[in-house]
Amino acid sequence: MFYQNGSFTVPSGVTQIKVMCVGGGGGGANGHQSGGGSGRVNSGVFTVSPGAGYQVTVGSPGLGAANSGSSTILDNTAGGSSLFGSLTSATGGNTQTQVNGPGVGGGSGAGGSCNCGGTGGAGGTNGGNGGSCTYTGGVGQGNFSTHFGTFIGCNNFTAGQGGAGGESTCSGGGGGGGVLMNGIGPLGQNGTAIFSGKGGQGYGGGGGAGGYDGVYWAGGNGASGLVYVEW
Numbered sequence: 001m002f003y004q005n006g007s008f009t010v011p012s013g014v015t016q017i018k019v020m021c022v023g024g025g026g027g028g029a030n031g032h033q034s035g036g037g038s039g040r041v042n043s044g045v046f047t048v049s050p051g052a053g054y055q056v057t058v059g060s061p062g063l064g065a066a067n068s069g070s071s072t073i074l075d076n077t078a079g080g081s082s083l084f085g086s087l088t089s090a091t092g093g094n095t096q097t098q099v100n101g102p103g104v105g106g107g108s109g110a111g112g113s114c115n116c117g118g119t120g121g122a123g124g125t126n127g128g129n130g131g132s133c134t135y136t137g138g139v140g141q142g143n144f145s146t147h148f149g150t151f152i153g154c155n156n157f158t159a160g161q162g163g164a165g166g167e168s169t170c171s172g173g174g175g176g177g178g179v180l181m182n183g184i185g186p187l188g189q190n191g192t193a194i195f196s197g198k199g200g201q202g203y204g205g206g207g208g209a210g211g212y213d214g215v216y217w218a219g220g221n222g223a224s225g226l227v228y229v230e231w
Contacts, residue, residue: 001155002056002227008084010052011231018045018150018230019088020157022179024059024079025188025222026093026106028172028197028207030068032113034138035123035130035163035197036188037093037106038176039079039204039225041144043151044088054085059092059225064189064207068216071099079106079204082225093176093206093222094138102138103130103173109138110206111165111173111197120171120209123162123200130173131165140176153230155181160202163188168195172209178202178223189220199223 002008010017023039039059060080065073079092093106103112103121109130111121121131127144130137148157163174175188177200188199188207196217197208203226210217 002058004058006056008054008056010048010050012050014231017048019084020228021082021088021090022204022226023082023090023092024061024225025204025206026079026095027062027064027076027222028191028209028219029073029096030065030210030218031071031216032170032172032212033209034096034103035110035173035175035209036062036095036206036222037104037110037138038108038178038200038206039092040090040107040141041147042088042090043147046087056227057083058227061224062095062222064219064221067218079222082227084227102136105139106176107141107144108162108176109140110176112137113173114171116170119167120165120173120197122165123174123176123206125162125177126159151230157181163198163200163208166195166197166211168211168213170212172197172211174198175200175206175208178204186223188223191217191219193217
């Protein structure tokens with residue numbers, strides 16, 4: 001199991017491995033914009049040779065957008081890709097760069113925002129689309145729990161909940177939900193105000209958007225990805 005970059009050497013006698021990659025979560029936008037999409041999920045079963053080595057890259061968390069004196073979206077980034085050598089990979093969750101655009105996509109889509117009044121859209125769960133308000137939620141990859149059934153070892157994988165939408169004069173969306181292992185995992189960060197959109201649960205969870213009440217509040221960072229190996 002990899003929480004950070006590293007390398008994997010196939011143990012003696014092992015000729016088959018199972019790998020799952022979860023990309024990093026996208027950062028939430030500032031103001032009344034989209035949350036961040038969760039990292040995408042991919043897995044596979046691979047024939048390998050004992051002693052073979054593979055470089056492992058764990059998707060970095062996307063950065064939330066900074067506070068701003070205008071609706072301009074500043075400094076946010078998408079989540080990084082997770083890779084297991086050249087065998088398999090999963091891209092990170094998207095981040096919003098378009099003012100007044102729909103929610104962004106990812107493993108689970110981010111919640112869409114509200115121009116005035118109402119609660120922002122919640123982030124999607126288990127590959128679902130994000131919820132909508134004035135703007136539609138982001139598109140998820142579809143039921144990613146189908147990847148979990150490949151793994152029958154000590155660890156149990158489930159889908160984390162998408163983050164709740166914000167509640168302010170003009171509300172931001174919640175971050176897309178990621179992947180939990182044995183019921184636990186990191187969280188995408190909430191936007192920086194008490195009423196901001198909330199981050200998605202789990203590895204690769206998206207950050208919540210900041211919301212607006214006269215200040216375009218900063219969005220939250222996404223959660224880091226994961227690379228899991230079983231044999």
